[in-house]
Amino acid sequence: MFDLHRLRLLRELKHRGTLAAVAAALSYAPSSVSQQLSQLEAEVGVPLLEPVGRRVRLTAQAEILVAHTEAVLERLERAEADIAASLTDLTGTVRIASFQTAALALVPTALGLLRDQHPRLRVHITHMEPQKALPALQARDFDLVLAEEYPGNPNPRPAGLEQENLLDDPLHLALPPSVDAPDTDGPTAALRSLADHPWVMEPEGTAARHWAVALCRAAGFEPDVRFETTDLLLHQRLVEQKHAAAFLPDLVFSGRPPAVALRQLPRGQRTRRIVTVVRRGRSRHPAVLACREALRQAATPPPGQAPEGHGRPAPSSPSMP
Known part of the structure:
Protein backbone atom coordinates (compact mmCIF):
# COMPACT_ATOMS: atom_id res chain seq x y z
CA MET A 1 0.00 0.00 0.00
CA PHE A 2 1.35 3.42 -0.92
CA ASP A 3 2.11 5.94 1.83
CA LEU A 4 -0.64 8.59 1.91
CA HIS A 5 1.64 11.28 3.28
CA ARG A 6 4.03 10.86 0.34
CA LEU A 7 1.13 10.79 -2.09
CA ARG A 8 -0.02 14.14 -0.68
CA LEU A 9 3.45 15.57 -1.28
CA LEU A 10 3.22 14.46 -4.92
CA ARG A 11 -0.18 16.10 -5.19
CA GLU A 12 1.19 19.30 -3.64
CA LEU A 13 3.95 19.33 -6.24
CA LYS A 14 1.39 19.14 -9.03
CA HIS A 15 -0.55 22.12 -7.66
CA ARG A 16 2.37 24.28 -6.47
CA GLY A 17 4.84 23.58 -9.29
CA THR A 18 8.16 23.40 -7.47
CA LEU A 19 9.75 21.47 -4.62
CA ALA A 20 10.60 24.79 -2.96
CA ALA A 21 6.96 25.90 -3.06
CA VAL A 22 5.82 22.58 -1.55
CA ALA A 23 8.43 22.86 1.20
CA ALA A 24 7.42 26.46 1.98
CA ALA A 25 3.71 25.63 2.09
CA LEU A 26 4.20 22.67 4.44
CA SER A 27 7.08 24.10 6.50
CA TYR A 28 9.47 21.35 5.38
CA ALA A 29 13.04 21.52 4.15
CA PRO A 30 13.21 21.06 0.35
CA SER A 31 15.62 18.16 0.85
CA SER A 32 13.02 16.41 3.02
CA VAL A 33 10.35 16.77 0.34
CA SER A 34 12.77 15.42 -2.28
CA GLN A 35 13.69 12.47 -0.08
CA GLN A 36 10.04 11.59 0.58
CA LEU A 37 9.23 11.68 -3.13
CA SER A 38 12.24 9.47 -3.88
CA GLN A 39 10.93 6.94 -1.37
CA LEU A 40 7.52 7.09 -3.06
CA GLU A 41 9.17 6.36 -6.41
CA ALA A 42 10.78 3.29 -4.83
CA GLU A 43 7.39 2.15 -3.49
CA VAL A 44 5.68 2.58 -6.86
CA GLY A 45 8.57 1.15 -8.86
CA VAL A 46 8.46 3.68 -11.71
CA PRO A 47 9.84 7.22 -12.17
CA LEU A 48 7.41 9.87 -10.94
CA LEU A 49 9.40 13.02 -11.77
CA GLU A 50 11.42 14.09 -14.78
CA PRO A 51 13.70 17.14 -15.05
CA VAL A 52 12.68 20.11 -17.20
CA GLY A 53 15.45 22.68 -17.04
CA ARG A 54 15.88 23.54 -13.37
CA ALA A 67 -5.83 11.54 -9.62
CA HIS A 68 -6.33 8.66 -7.19
CA THR A 69 -4.93 10.77 -4.33
CA GLU A 70 -7.48 13.49 -5.09
CA ALA A 71 -10.27 10.91 -4.80
CA VAL A 72 -8.90 9.62 -1.48
CA LEU A 73 -8.56 13.13 -0.03
CA GLU A 74 -12.06 14.04 -1.17
CA ARG A 75 -13.42 10.98 0.62
CA LEU A 76 -11.47 11.89 3.75
CA GLU A 77 -12.91 15.41 3.66
CA ARG A 78 -16.38 13.90 3.45
CA ALA A 79 -15.59 11.75 6.48
CA GLU A 80 -14.46 14.86 8.34
CA ALA A 81 -17.73 16.58 7.37
CA ASP A 82 -19.76 13.61 8.63
CA ILE A 83 -17.93 13.65 11.96
CA ALA A 84 -18.51 17.40 12.33
CA ALA A 85 -22.20 16.97 11.46
CA SER A 86 -22.58 14.40 14.25
CA LEU A 87 -21.54 16.97 16.88
CA THR A 88 -23.92 19.44 18.49
CA ASP A 89 -21.49 22.39 18.55
CA LEU A 90 -19.75 23.85 15.52
CA THR A 91 -16.03 24.34 16.21
CA GLY A 92 -12.76 24.42 14.31
CA THR A 93 -11.40 26.82 11.70
CA VAL A 94 -12.70 27.74 8.26
CA ARG A 95 -10.46 29.64 5.82
CA ILE A 96 -12.07 32.02 3.31
CA ALA A 97 -10.52 33.98 0.45
CA SER A 98 -12.42 36.95 -0.93
CA PHE A 99 -11.85 39.68 -3.49
CA GLN A 100 -12.06 43.29 -2.32
CA THR A 101 -15.61 44.47 -2.92
CA ALA A 102 -17.22 41.31 -1.55
CA ALA A 103 -14.90 41.48 1.46
CA LEU A 104 -16.05 45.05 2.14
CA ALA A 105 -19.76 44.72 1.41
CA LEU A 106 -20.63 41.16 2.48
CA VAL A 107 -17.98 39.61 4.72
CA PRO A 108 -18.34 41.85 7.82
CA THR A 109 -22.09 41.16 8.03
CA ALA A 110 -21.53 37.44 7.49
CA LEU A 111 -18.88 37.40 10.22
CA GLY A 112 -21.32 39.01 12.64
CA LEU A 113 -23.92 36.34 11.91
CA LEU A 114 -21.37 33.56 12.38
CA ARG A 115 -20.12 35.09 15.64
CA ASP A 116 -23.68 35.15 17.03
CA GLN A 117 -24.73 31.71 15.78
CA HIS A 118 -21.46 29.77 16.12
CA PRO A 119 -19.22 31.56 18.65
CA ARG A 120 -16.68 28.72 18.78
CA LEU A 121 -16.07 28.70 15.03
CA ARG A 122 -12.88 30.49 13.98
CA VAL A 123 -13.10 32.23 10.59
CA HIS A 124 -9.92 33.37 8.81
CA ILE A 125 -10.34 35.84 5.94
CA THR A 126 -7.70 36.50 3.27
CA HIS A 127 -7.98 39.20 0.62
CA MET A 128 -7.11 37.48 -2.67
CA GLU A 129 -8.26 37.85 -6.24
CA PRO A 130 -10.10 34.85 -7.75
CA GLN A 131 -7.41 34.02 -10.32
CA LYS A 132 -5.08 33.20 -7.41
CA ALA A 133 -7.64 32.08 -4.85
CA LEU A 134 -9.21 29.31 -6.94
CA PRO A 135 -5.92 27.41 -7.51
CA ALA A 136 -5.19 27.90 -3.79
CA LEU A 137 -8.57 26.36 -3.00
CA GLN A 138 -7.61 23.29 -5.03
CA ALA A 139 -4.33 23.16 -3.13
CA ARG A 140 -6.34 23.15 0.15
CA ASP A 141 -5.07 26.52 1.31
CA PHE A 142 -8.71 27.65 1.70
CA ASP A 143 -12.05 26.04 2.43
CA LEU A 144 -14.22 28.57 0.57
CA VAL A 145 -13.56 31.23 -2.04
CA LEU A 146 -15.68 34.23 -2.94
CA ALA A 147 -15.22 34.81 -6.66
CA GLU A 148 -16.74 36.90 -9.45
CA GLU A 149 -17.80 36.16 -13.01
CA TYR A 150 -18.14 38.87 -15.65
CA PRO A 151 -20.54 38.59 -18.59
CA GLY A 152 -19.16 36.15 -21.14
CA ASN A 153 -16.17 35.30 -18.90
CA PRO A 154 -17.06 32.29 -16.72
CA ASN A 155 -14.45 31.02 -14.28
CA PRO A 156 -12.55 27.81 -15.12
CA ARG A 157 -14.42 24.68 -13.98
CA PRO A 158 -11.72 22.44 -12.46
CA ALA A 159 -12.81 18.95 -11.50
CA GLY A 160 -13.41 18.66 -7.78
CA LEU A 161 -14.74 22.19 -7.23
CA GLU A 162 -18.38 23.15 -6.71
CA GLN A 163 -19.67 26.66 -7.43
CA GLU A 164 -22.84 28.18 -6.02
CA ASN A 165 -24.39 31.46 -7.12
CA LEU A 166 -24.64 34.11 -4.40
CA LEU A 167 -25.48 37.48 -5.91
CA ASP A 168 -26.04 39.31 -9.18
CA ASP A 169 -24.13 42.59 -8.84
CA PRO A 170 -25.12 45.37 -11.30
CA LEU A 171 -22.30 46.98 -13.30
CA HIS A 172 -22.21 50.61 -14.42
CA LEU A 173 -20.22 53.02 -16.55
CA ALA A 174 -18.82 55.64 -14.14
CA LEU A 175 -18.37 59.10 -15.70
CA PRO A 176 -15.86 61.70 -14.51
CA PRO A 177 -17.56 65.00 -13.57
CA SER A 178 -16.04 66.67 -16.64
CA VAL A 179 -17.83 64.31 -19.07
CA ASP A 180 -21.46 64.69 -20.13
CA ALA A 181 -23.17 61.63 -21.63
CA PRO A 182 -26.96 62.00 -21.53
CA ASP A 183 -28.96 58.83 -20.88
CA THR A 184 -31.07 59.58 -23.94
CA ASP A 185 -28.14 58.83 -26.24
CA GLY A 186 -28.07 55.17 -25.19
CA PRO A 187 -25.44 52.97 -23.48
CA THR A 188 -23.17 52.53 -26.50
CA ALA A 189 -23.09 56.26 -27.20
CA ALA A 190 -22.16 56.93 -23.57
CA LEU A 191 -19.25 54.52 -23.92
CA ARG A 192 -18.10 56.11 -27.18
CA SER A 193 -18.09 59.54 -25.55
CA LEU A 194 -15.17 58.29 -23.45
CA ALA A 195 -13.10 56.95 -26.36
CA ASP A 196 -10.45 59.67 -25.91
CA HIS A 197 -10.60 59.77 -22.13
CA PRO A 198 -8.14 58.02 -19.76
CA TRP A 199 -9.42 54.82 -18.11
CA VAL A 200 -8.72 52.92 -14.91
CA MET A 201 -9.09 49.14 -15.15
CA GLU A 202 -7.98 46.02 -13.35
CA PRO A 203 -4.59 44.54 -14.40
CA GLU A 204 -4.12 42.54 -17.57
CA GLY A 205 -4.81 38.85 -17.14
CA THR A 206 -7.86 39.38 -14.93
CA ALA A 207 -11.39 38.50 -16.03
CA ALA A 208 -12.51 42.06 -15.25
CA ARG A 209 -9.89 43.54 -17.58
CA HIS A 210 -10.72 41.12 -20.41
CA TRP A 211 -14.42 41.99 -20.10
CA ALA A 212 -13.85 45.75 -19.88
CA VAL A 213 -11.56 45.94 -22.91
CA ALA A 214 -13.92 43.76 -24.97
CA LEU A 215 -16.81 46.06 -24.05
CA CYS A 216 -14.91 49.14 -25.23
CA ARG A 217 -13.85 47.42 -28.44
CA ALA A 218 -17.45 46.44 -29.13
CA ALA A 219 -18.28 50.16 -28.86
CA GLY A 220 -15.65 50.90 -31.50
CA PHE A 221 -12.54 52.10 -29.64
CA GLU A 222 -9.44 50.90 -27.82
CA PRO A 223 -9.43 52.24 -24.24
CA ASP A 224 -6.53 54.41 -23.10
CA VAL A 225 -5.76 52.52 -19.86
CA ARG A 226 -3.48 54.72 -17.77
CA PHE A 227 -4.21 53.27 -14.34
CA GLU A 228 -4.19 49.59 -13.38
CA THR A 229 -5.23 48.27 -9.97
CA THR A 230 -7.48 45.64 -8.40
CA ASP A 231 -8.54 48.27 -5.81
CA LEU A 232 -12.00 49.36 -6.97
CA LEU A 233 -12.14 52.03 -4.27
CA LEU A 234 -9.19 53.64 -6.03
CA HIS A 235 -11.09 53.27 -9.33
CA GLN A 236 -13.94 55.24 -7.78
CA ARG A 237 -11.64 57.93 -6.38
CA LEU A 238 -9.89 58.41 -9.74
CA VAL A 239 -13.27 58.93 -11.38
CA GLU A 240 -14.34 61.40 -8.67
CA GLN A 241 -11.13 63.41 -9.18
CA LYS A 242 -11.63 63.55 -12.99
CA HIS A 243 -8.57 61.40 -13.73
CA ALA A 244 -10.31 58.46 -15.40
CA ALA A 245 -13.47 56.72 -16.48
CA ALA A 246 -14.25 53.28 -15.05
CA PHE A 247 -16.69 50.40 -14.82
CA LEU A 248 -17.96 50.12 -11.24
CA PRO A 249 -20.19 47.47 -9.61
CA ASP A 250 -22.87 48.24 -7.02
CA LEU A 251 -20.92 46.49 -4.26
CA VAL A 252 -18.20 49.15 -4.35
CA PHE A 253 -20.64 51.72 -2.93
CA SER A 254 -21.44 49.61 0.18
CA GLY A 255 -24.90 51.09 0.61
CA ARG A 256 -23.85 54.72 0.15
CA PRO A 257 -25.13 56.92 -2.70
CA PRO A 258 -22.66 56.96 -5.60
CA ALA A 259 -20.42 60.02 -5.64
CA VAL A 260 -20.05 59.80 -9.43
CA ALA A 261 -22.46 59.83 -12.34
CA LEU A 262 -23.43 56.34 -13.50
CA ARG A 263 -24.74 55.24 -16.88
CA GLN A 264 -26.30 51.96 -17.95
CA LEU A 265 -24.20 49.47 -19.92
CA PRO A 266 -25.32 47.72 -23.13
CA ARG A 267 -27.81 44.90 -22.72
CA GLY A 268 -26.22 41.61 -21.68
CA GLN A 269 -23.31 43.40 -19.97
CA ARG A 270 -25.08 44.84 -16.93
CA THR A 271 -24.30 42.41 -14.11
CA ARG A 272 -21.47 40.34 -12.78
CA ARG A 273 -22.17 37.24 -10.75
CA ILE A 274 -20.75 36.73 -7.28
CA VAL A 275 -20.25 33.06 -6.39
CA THR A 276 -18.94 30.88 -3.60
CA VAL A 277 -16.65 28.00 -4.55
CA VAL A 278 -15.66 25.01 -2.39
CA ARG A 279 -14.04 21.63 -2.89
CA ARG A 280 -16.53 18.88 -3.59
CA GLY A 281 -15.50 16.85 -0.54
CA ARG A 282 -15.84 19.91 1.71
CA SER A 283 -19.20 21.15 0.44
CA ARG A 284 -21.31 19.39 3.11
CA HIS A 285 -19.09 20.28 6.04
CA PRO A 286 -21.18 22.14 8.65
CA ALA A 287 -18.67 25.00 8.85
CA VAL A 288 -18.79 25.53 5.08
CA LEU A 289 -22.59 25.30 5.07
CA ALA A 290 -22.75 27.85 7.90
CA CYS A 291 -20.47 30.26 6.05
CA ARG A 292 -22.43 29.96 2.83
CA GLU A 293 -25.69 30.57 4.69
CA ALA A 294 -24.25 33.63 6.47
CA LEU A 295 -23.06 35.04 3.14
CA ARG A 296 -26.51 34.43 1.62
CA GLN A 297 -28.10 36.35 4.48
CA ALA A 298 -25.58 39.16 4.08
CA ALA A 299 -26.42 39.35 0.37
CA THR A 300 -30.18 39.33 0.91
CA PRO A 301 -31.95 42.47 2.18
CA PRO A 302 -34.73 42.11 4.81
CA PRO A 303 -38.24 41.55 3.37
CA GLY A 304 -39.67 44.73 1.89
CA GLN A 305 -36.30 46.54 1.90
CA ALA A 306 -34.41 47.34 -1.27
CA PRO A 307 -30.84 46.11 -1.50
CA GLU A 308 -28.34 48.65 -0.15
CA GLY A 309 -25.28 48.97 -2.28
CA HIS A 310 -25.47 45.58 -3.95
CA GLY A 311 -27.58 43.71 -6.41
CA ARG A 312 -30.10 40.95 -6.15
CA PRO A 313 -29.42 37.43 -4.90
CA ALA A 314 -28.62 35.12 -7.77
CA PRO A 315 -30.52 31.87 -8.33
CA SER A 316 -28.70 29.14 -6.42
CA SER A 317 -27.62 26.52 -8.92
CA PRO A 318 -24.28 24.73 -8.58
CA SER A 319 -22.39 25.03 -11.86
CA MET A 320 -19.17 23.12 -11.22
CA PRO A 321 -19.54 19.36 -11.52
Whole structure:
Protein backbone atom coordinates (compact mmCIF):
# COMPACT_ATOMS: atom_id res chain seq x y z
CA MET A 1 0.00 0.00 0.00
CA PHE A 2 1.35 3.42 -0.92
CA ASP A 3 2.11 5.94 1.83
CA LEU A 4 -0.64 8.59 1.91
CA HIS A 5 1.64 11.28 3.28
CA ARG A 6 4.03 10.86 0.34
CA LEU A 7 1.13 10.79 -2.09
CA ARG A 8 -0.02 14.14 -0.68
CA LEU A 9 3.45 15.57 -1.28
CA LEU A 10 3.22 14.46 -4.92
CA ARG A 11 -0.18 16.10 -5.19
CA GLU A 12 1.19 19.30 -3.64
CA LEU A 13 3.95 19.33 -6.24
CA LYS A 14 1.39 19.14 -9.03
CA HIS A 15 -0.55 22.12 -7.66
CA ARG A 16 2.37 24.28 -6.47
CA GLY A 17 4.84 23.58 -9.29
CA THR A 18 8.16 23.40 -7.47
CA LEU A 19 9.75 21.47 -4.62
CA ALA A 20 10.60 24.79 -2.96
CA ALA A 21 6.96 25.90 -3.06
CA VAL A 22 5.82 22.58 -1.55
CA ALA A 23 8.43 22.86 1.20
CA ALA A 24 7.42 26.46 1.98
CA ALA A 25 3.71 25.63 2.09
CA LEU A 26 4.20 22.67 4.44
CA SER A 27 7.08 24.10 6.50
CA TYR A 28 9.47 21.35 5.38
CA ALA A 29 13.04 21.52 4.15
CA PRO A 30 13.21 21.06 0.35
CA SER A 31 15.62 18.16 0.85
CA SER A 32 13.02 16.41 3.02
CA VAL A 33 10.35 16.77 0.34
CA SER A 34 12.77 15.42 -2.28
CA GLN A 35 13.69 12.47 -0.08
CA GLN A 36 10.04 11.59 0.58
CA LEU A 37 9.23 11.68 -3.13
CA SER A 38 12.24 9.47 -3.88
CA GLN A 39 10.93 6.94 -1.37
CA LEU A 40 7.52 7.09 -3.06
CA GLU A 41 9.17 6.36 -6.41
CA ALA A 42 10.78 3.29 -4.83
CA GLU A 43 7.39 2.15 -3.49
CA VAL A 44 5.68 2.58 -6.86
CA GLY A 45 8.57 1.15 -8.86
CA VAL A 46 8.46 3.68 -11.71
CA PRO A 47 9.84 7.22 -12.17
CA LEU A 48 7.41 9.87 -10.94
CA LEU A 49 9.40 13.02 -11.77
CA GLU A 50 11.42 14.09 -14.78
CA PRO A 51 13.70 17.14 -15.05
CA VAL A 52 12.68 20.11 -17.20
CA GLY A 53 15.45 22.68 -17.04
CA ARG A 54 15.88 23.54 -13.37
CA ARG A 55 12.42 22.27 -12.47
CA VAL A 56 10.72 18.91 -12.46
CA ARG A 57 7.40 17.74 -13.83
CA LEU A 58 5.19 14.77 -13.10
CA THR A 59 5.36 11.71 -15.33
CA ALA A 60 2.21 10.10 -16.73
CA GLN A 61 2.33 7.53 -13.93
CA ALA A 62 2.59 10.30 -11.34
CA GLU A 63 -0.49 11.99 -12.82
CA ILE A 64 -2.39 8.70 -12.37
CA LEU A 65 -1.34 8.58 -8.73
CA VAL A 66 -2.37 12.19 -8.17
CA ALA A 67 -5.83 11.54 -9.62
CA HIS A 68 -6.33 8.66 -7.19
CA THR A 69 -4.93 10.77 -4.33
CA GLU A 70 -7.48 13.49 -5.09
CA ALA A 71 -10.27 10.91 -4.80
CA VAL A 72 -8.90 9.62 -1.48
CA LEU A 73 -8.56 13.13 -0.03
CA GLU A 74 -12.06 14.04 -1.17
CA ARG A 75 -13.42 10.98 0.62
CA LEU A 76 -11.47 11.89 3.75
CA GLU A 77 -12.91 15.41 3.66
CA ARG A 78 -16.38 13.90 3.45
CA ALA A 79 -15.59 11.75 6.48
CA GLU A 80 -14.46 14.86 8.34
CA ALA A 81 -17.73 16.58 7.37
CA ASP A 82 -19.76 13.61 8.63
CA ILE A 83 -17.93 13.65 11.96
CA ALA A 84 -18.51 17.40 12.33
CA ALA A 85 -22.20 16.97 11.46
CA SER A 86 -22.58 14.40 14.25
CA LEU A 87 -21.54 16.97 16.88
CA THR A 88 -23.92 19.44 18.49
CA ASP A 89 -21.49 22.39 18.55
CA LEU A 90 -19.75 23.85 15.52
CA THR A 91 -16.03 24.34 16.21
CA GLY A 92 -12.76 24.42 14.31
CA THR A 93 -11.40 26.82 11.70
CA VAL A 94 -12.70 27.74 8.26
CA ARG A 95 -10.46 29.64 5.82
CA ILE A 96 -12.07 32.02 3.31
CA ALA A 97 -10.52 33.98 0.45
CA SER A 98 -12.42 36.95 -0.93
CA PHE A 99 -11.85 39.68 -3.49
CA GLN A 100 -12.06 43.29 -2.32
CA THR A 101 -15.61 44.47 -2.92
CA ALA A 102 -17.22 41.31 -1.55
CA ALA A 103 -14.90 41.48 1.46
CA LEU A 104 -16.05 45.05 2.14
CA ALA A 105 -19.76 44.72 1.41
CA LEU A 106 -20.63 41.16 2.48
CA VAL A 107 -17.98 39.61 4.72
CA PRO A 108 -18.34 41.85 7.82
CA THR A 109 -22.09 41.16 8.03
CA ALA A 110 -21.53 37.44 7.49
CA LEU A 111 -18.88 37.40 10.22
CA GLY A 112 -21.32 39.01 12.64
CA LEU A 113 -23.92 36.34 11.91
CA LEU A 114 -21.37 33.56 12.38
CA ARG A 115 -20.12 35.09 15.64
CA ASP A 116 -23.68 35.15 17.03
CA GLN A 117 -24.73 31.71 15.78
CA HIS A 118 -21.46 29.77 16.12
CA PRO A 119 -19.22 31.56 18.65
CA ARG A 120 -16.68 28.72 18.78
CA LEU A 121 -16.07 28.70 15.03
CA ARG A 122 -12.88 30.49 13.98
CA VAL A 123 -13.10 32.23 10.59
CA HIS A 124 -9.92 33.37 8.81
CA ILE A 125 -10.34 35.84 5.94
CA THR A 126 -7.70 36.50 3.27
CA HIS A 127 -7.98 39.20 0.62
CA MET A 128 -7.11 37.48 -2.67
CA GLU A 129 -8.26 37.85 -6.24
CA PRO A 130 -10.10 34.85 -7.75
CA GLN A 131 -7.41 34.02 -10.32
CA LYS A 132 -5.08 33.20 -7.41
CA ALA A 133 -7.64 32.08 -4.85
CA LEU A 134 -9.21 29.31 -6.94
CA PRO A 135 -5.92 27.41 -7.51
CA ALA A 136 -5.19 27.90 -3.79
CA LEU A 137 -8.57 26.36 -3.00
CA GLN A 138 -7.61 23.29 -5.03
CA ALA A 139 -4.33 23.16 -3.13
CA ARG A 140 -6.34 23.15 0.15
CA ASP A 141 -5.07 26.52 1.31
CA PHE A 142 -8.71 27.65 1.70
CA ASP A 143 -12.05 26.04 2.43
CA LEU A 144 -14.22 28.57 0.57
CA VAL A 145 -13.56 31.23 -2.04
CA LEU A 146 -15.68 34.23 -2.94
CA ALA A 147 -15.22 34.81 -6.66
CA GLU A 148 -16.74 36.90 -9.45
CA GLU A 149 -17.80 36.16 -13.01
CA TYR A 150 -18.14 38.87 -15.65
CA PRO A 151 -20.54 38.59 -18.59
CA GLY A 152 -19.16 36.15 -21.14
CA ASN A 153 -16.17 35.30 -18.90
CA PRO A 154 -17.06 32.29 -16.72
CA ASN A 155 -14.45 31.02 -14.28
CA PRO A 156 -12.55 27.81 -15.12
CA ARG A 157 -14.42 24.68 -13.98
CA PRO A 158 -11.72 22.44 -12.46
CA ALA A 159 -12.81 18.95 -11.50
CA GLY A 160 -13.41 18.66 -7.78
CA LEU A 161 -14.74 22.19 -7.23
CA GLU A 162 -18.38 23.15 -6.71
CA GLN A 163 -19.67 26.66 -7.43
CA GLU A 164 -22.84 28.18 -6.02
CA ASN A 165 -24.39 31.46 -7.12
CA LEU A 166 -24.64 34.11 -4.40
CA LEU A 167 -25.48 37.48 -5.91
CA ASP A 168 -26.04 39.31 -9.18
CA ASP A 169 -24.13 42.59 -8.84
CA PRO A 170 -25.12 45.37 -11.30
CA LEU A 171 -22.30 46.98 -13.30
CA HIS A 172 -22.21 50.61 -14.42
CA LEU A 173 -20.22 53.02 -16.55
CA ALA A 174 -18.82 55.64 -14.14
CA LEU A 175 -18.37 59.10 -15.70
CA PRO A 176 -15.86 61.70 -14.51
CA PRO A 177 -17.56 65.00 -13.57
CA SER A 178 -16.04 66.67 -16.64
CA VAL A 179 -17.83 64.31 -19.07
CA ASP A 180 -21.46 64.69 -20.13
CA ALA A 181 -23.17 61.63 -21.63
CA PRO A 182 -26.96 62.00 -21.53
CA ASP A 183 -28.96 58.83 -20.88
CA THR A 184 -31.07 59.58 -23.94
CA ASP A 185 -28.14 58.83 -26.24
CA GLY A 186 -28.07 55.17 -25.19
CA PRO A 187 -25.44 52.97 -23.48
CA THR A 188 -23.17 52.53 -26.50
CA ALA A 189 -23.09 56.26 -27.20
CA ALA A 190 -22.16 56.93 -23.57
CA LEU A 191 -19.25 54.52 -23.92
CA ARG A 192 -18.10 56.11 -27.18
CA SER A 193 -18.09 59.54 -25.55
CA LEU A 194 -15.17 58.29 -23.45
CA ALA A 195 -13.10 56.95 -26.36
CA ASP A 196 -10.45 59.67 -25.91
CA HIS A 197 -10.60 59.77 -22.13
CA PRO A 198 -8.14 58.02 -19.76
CA TRP A 199 -9.42 54.82 -18.11
CA VAL A 200 -8.72 52.92 -14.91
CA MET A 201 -9.09 49.14 -15.15
CA GLU A 202 -7.98 46.02 -13.35
CA PRO A 203 -4.59 44.54 -14.40
CA GLU A 204 -4.12 42.54 -17.57
CA GLY A 205 -4.81 38.85 -17.14
CA THR A 206 -7.86 39.38 -14.93
CA ALA A 207 -11.39 38.50 -16.03
CA ALA A 208 -12.51 42.06 -15.25
CA ARG A 209 -9.89 43.54 -17.58
CA HIS A 210 -10.72 41.12 -20.41
CA TRP A 211 -14.42 41.99 -20.10
CA ALA A 212 -13.85 45.75 -19.88
CA VAL A 213 -11.56 45.94 -22.91
CA ALA A 214 -13.92 43.76 -24.97
CA LEU A 215 -16.81 46.06 -24.05
CA CYS A 216 -14.91 49.14 -25.23
CA ARG A 217 -13.85 47.42 -28.44
CA ALA A 218 -17.45 46.44 -29.13
CA ALA A 219 -18.28 50.16 -28.86
CA GLY A 220 -15.65 50.90 -31.50
CA PHE A 221 -12.54 52.10 -29.64
CA GLU A 222 -9.44 50.90 -27.82
CA PRO A 223 -9.43 52.24 -24.24
CA ASP A 224 -6.53 54.41 -23.10
CA VAL A 225 -5.76 52.52 -19.86
CA ARG A 226 -3.48 54.72 -17.77
CA PHE A 227 -4.21 53.27 -14.34
CA GLU A 228 -4.19 49.59 -13.38
CA THR A 229 -5.23 48.27 -9.97
CA THR A 230 -7.48 45.64 -8.40
CA ASP A 231 -8.54 48.27 -5.81
CA LEU A 232 -12.00 49.36 -6.97
CA LEU A 233 -12.14 52.03 -4.27
CA LEU A 234 -9.19 53.64 -6.03
CA HIS A 235 -11.09 53.27 -9.33
CA GLN A 236 -13.94 55.24 -7.78
CA ARG A 237 -11.64 57.93 -6.38
CA LEU A 238 -9.89 58.41 -9.74
CA VAL A 239 -13.27 58.93 -11.38
CA GLU A 240 -14.34 61.40 -8.67
CA GLN A 241 -11.13 63.41 -9.18
CA LYS A 242 -11.63 63.55 -12.99
CA HIS A 243 -8.57 61.40 -13.73
CA ALA A 244 -10.31 58.46 -15.40
CA ALA A 245 -13.47 56.72 -16.48
CA ALA A 246 -14.25 53.28 -15.05
CA PHE A 247 -16.69 50.40 -14.82
CA LEU A 248 -17.96 50.12 -11.24
CA PRO A 249 -20.19 47.47 -9.61
CA ASP A 250 -22.87 48.24 -7.02
CA LEU A 251 -20.92 46.49 -4.26
CA VAL A 252 -18.20 49.15 -4.35
CA PHE A 253 -20.64 51.72 -2.93
CA SER A 254 -21.44 49.61 0.18
CA GLY A 255 -24.90 51.09 0.61
CA ARG A 256 -23.85 54.72 0.15
CA PRO A 257 -25.13 56.92 -2.70
CA PRO A 258 -22.66 56.96 -5.60
CA ALA A 259 -20.42 60.02 -5.64
CA VAL A 260 -20.05 59.80 -9.43
CA ALA A 261 -22.46 59.83 -12.34
CA LEU A 262 -23.43 56.34 -13.50
CA ARG A 263 -24.74 55.24 -16.88
CA GLN A 264 -26.30 51.96 -17.95
CA LEU A 265 -24.20 49.47 -19.92
CA PRO A 266 -25.32 47.72 -23.13
CA ARG A 267 -27.81 44.90 -22.72
CA GLY A 268 -26.22 41.61 -21.68
CA GLN A 269 -23.31 43.40 -19.97
CA ARG A 270 -25.08 44.84 -16.93
CA THR A 271 -24.30 42.41 -14.11
CA ARG A 272 -21.47 40.34 -12.78
CA ARG A 273 -22.17 37.24 -10.75
CA ILE A 274 -20.75 36.73 -7.28
CA VAL A 275 -20.25 33.06 -6.39
CA THR A 276 -18.94 30.88 -3.60
CA VAL A 277 -16.65 28.00 -4.55
CA VAL A 278 -15.66 25.01 -2.39
CA ARG A 279 -14.04 21.63 -2.89
CA ARG A 280 -16.53 18.88 -3.59
CA GLY A 281 -15.50 16.85 -0.54
CA ARG A 282 -15.84 19.91 1.71
CA SER A 283 -19.20 21.15 0.44
CA ARG A 284 -21.31 19.39 3.11
CA HIS A 285 -19.09 20.28 6.04
CA PRO A 286 -21.18 22.14 8.65
CA ALA A 287 -18.67 25.00 8.85
CA VAL A 288 -18.79 25.53 5.08
CA LEU A 289 -22.59 25.30 5.07
CA ALA A 290 -22.75 27.85 7.90
CA CYS A 291 -20.47 30.26 6.05
CA ARG A 292 -22.43 29.96 2.83
CA GLU A 293 -25.69 30.57 4.69
CA ALA A 294 -24.25 33.63 6.47
CA LEU A 295 -23.06 35.04 3.14
CA ARG A 296 -26.51 34.43 1.62
CA GLN A 297 -28.10 36.35 4.48
CA ALA A 298 -25.58 39.16 4.08
CA ALA A 299 -26.42 39.35 0.37
CA THR A 300 -30.18 39.33 0.91
CA PRO A 301 -31.95 42.47 2.18
CA PRO A 302 -34.73 42.11 4.81
CA PRO A 303 -38.24 41.55 3.37
CA GLY A 304 -39.67 44.73 1.89
CA GLN A 305 -36.30 46.54 1.90
CA ALA A 306 -34.41 47.34 -1.27
CA PRO A 307 -30.84 46.11 -1.50
CA GLU A 308 -28.34 48.65 -0.15
CA GLY A 309 -25.28 48.97 -2.28
CA HIS A 310 -25.47 45.58 -3.95
CA GLY A 311 -27.58 43.71 -6.41
CA ARG A 312 -30.10 40.95 -6.15
CA PRO A 313 -29.42 37.43 -4.90
CA ALA A 314 -28.62 35.12 -7.77
CA PRO A 315 -30.52 31.87 -8.33
CA SER A 316 -28.70 29.14 -6.42
CA SER A 317 -27.62 26.52 -8.92
CA PRO A 318 -24.28 24.73 -8.58
CA SER A 319 -22.39 25.03 -11.86
CA MET A 320 -19.17 23.12 -11.22
CA PRO A 321 -19.54 19.36 -11.52
